[in-house]
Amino acid sequence: MGTVLTIISGVSTPWTDHARERLVSSGHRAGGARERVVALLSEQRCCLSAQDIHARLDREIGLASVYRALDTLTRLQLVSRVDVEGTACYEPAGPGGDHHHHAICGDCGRLDPFEDPELERLIDRAGERLGYALRAHDLVLHGRCPECARVHSP
Amino acid sequence: MGTVLTIISGVSTPWTDHARERLVSSGHRAGGARERVVALLSEQRCCLSAQDIHARLDREIGLASVYRALDTLTRLQLVSRVDVEGTACYEPAGPGGDHHHHAICGDCGRLDPFEDPELERLIDRAGERLGYALRAHDLVLHGRCPECARVHSP
DNA sequence: ATAGTTGCAAAACCTTTGCAGTTAA
DNA sequence: TTAACTGCAAAGGTTTTGCAACTAT
DSSP, X not given: OHHHHHHHHXXXXXXXXXXXXXXXXXXXXXXXXXXXXXXXXXXXXXXXXXXXXXXXXXTOSOHHHHHHHHHHHHHTTSEXXXXXXXXXXXXXXXXXXXXOEEEEETTTOOEEEEOXXXXXXXXXXXXXXXXXXXXXXXXXXXXXXXXXXXXXXX | OHHHHHHHHXXXXXXXXXXXXXXXXXTXXXXXXXXXXXXXXXXXXXXXXXXXXXXXXTTOSOHHHHHHHHHHHHHTTSEEEEEETTEEEEEEOSTTSOOOEEEEETTTOOEEEEOOHHHHXXXXXXXXXXXXXXXXXEEEEEEEOHHXXXXXXX
């Protein structure tokens, strides 16, 4: 039963709880692989790619299962997908999952998450203006981070 | 010489001119393949993937050359790259190239470009706050377009 | 002559899919 | 028992790279 899995994974947060509920209520069954993906995602401060997740789980679960879990979670809007440098990255979304955007340093590859409520508001308004029923959005800034700027132009 | 190529391609806009200048001034030589990519890009109202470009040029130039041209142009900040549904799309950027964002309909795949000066301002401010020297940014909205909304929930 | 450009084919990635076995409910 | 879940291996896409020939300067 779900409780057992919760204990096994050792992770329970508002987001994992919400995710597990929604999975069950949409006809999904508890499964070890997906549960580990959920648990891992809930512990991240920022997004991970499928390959990242596979590696951090010590390759104990199949890569295909990671992709399938992410696909399911994305469809249920439990995680949001961000395209970073040609690869898809995922992070918790919806209730309990904090929403933010990303800035990537083109020099060192560093990825900084950031929040901006005003930006959110403006994005929603843009969606309305276009007549779109928005499900998600992602914003990625590209540039040079403070560290690299210090080194290259002192 | 450059003039000849300009005549051959038959395309001259503020953006193509700027691009050709910048290419030369950064040590690049005129080449048929890249010139055709530049000419094609300048005629688009929205972004194209490398494969799109290859197809629209009737496969007369190698796919690898398209990728290489796009890579060069991106590095010189003459085109901006947007990740759309797992594939990279490119469009003119910088002087003469108009900047906009994209909304994608998850149902029909339609892609709507849109502009929003206020959003630009806010994004720039976010960059400053993070201490980033911004080179580019891309925002993609995901949702259901007005057309699809009409059909599915009348 | 030098160094950038190109096309082709091969390789490297990321992601999806088919299938057979396993497992939750 | 049924339908979901999983791992593996194969397949499908996109993008990159090695290499030899070509060409603008």
